[in-house]
Amino acid sequence: MQITLMQHTSLEICAHAIRTCWQSFENSDNGDIKDKELINRVGNKFKHSSTLEHLTYTFYISGISRALLQELARHRMASPSVKSTRYTLKELKDEDSFTDGLSAAELINKYKNPTEVYADKHMIRANKYLVFTDVLSVDFSSVIALENLRLILLDGIGNDKAKYCLPESYKTELTWTINARSLQNFINLRSSKSALWEIRNLSKELFNNLPKEHQYLFDQFIN
């Protein structure tokens, strides 16, 4: 997966929102040490968490599976704009076969070891569209599904019907805007060992892509 932080609010804005309550603007140090301490004290320790909603982040997230997407979409306090299969499935029509007509079982027999599998040019091409799990039987089945989809599109079936046989591993991308309060909740729930491995990776990558001076607001929510 790839993540780009496209924009974020400066800490100064959040401190200003908090200082509005006390009219203590003269104490600000423009988002530096005093303001950072204030935001943590009021937003985290005093649980006046709505003040954290003044901090928003917009990420561009790509190379994630649709399996992850449906979990991400459950987070209602965030705004996703997602690549539409309805408009973009035509990207598969220009591709050559991903399997050369082999079944999943035949694909397994074709290779000597996993390193050889993922270095194969067919698998590298398929990986452009699919998230792999490193479980060969699962990944070969995804490739077969991708090939079936390609053939269906070549048969002239429209995107709106063809998309019903997409594998959950099919890659997607989105622009995602979320505020700090909701991102704390997201990181708390999704960095947990009980969360799906891919969304767990996403939560850690989101944290890593936050501005360094903002990360202290999220430290305590990482599992």
Ligand SMILES: Cc1cc2nc3c(=O)[nH]c(=O)nc-3n(C[C@H](O)[C@H](O)[C@H](O)COP(=O)(O)OP(=O)(O)OC[C@H]3O[C@@H](n4cnc5c(N)ncnc54)[C@H](O)[C@@H]3O)c2cc1C
């Ligand atoms: C380990 C794990 C397993 C899961 N398994 C399943 C599963 O099997 N099936 C399934 O359907 N989902 C599952 N989920 C998804 C889960 O139920 C939530 O939908 C998802 O994590 C979003 O969390 P949220 O509601 O806190 O986030 P958001 O929707 O972003 O909401 C943020 C916060 O706003 C408040 N809020 C939002 N909407 C309301 C509301 N209507 N009423 C009151 N307060 C509200 C709550 O305080 C909430 O925590 C799982 C999640 C995790 C982490």
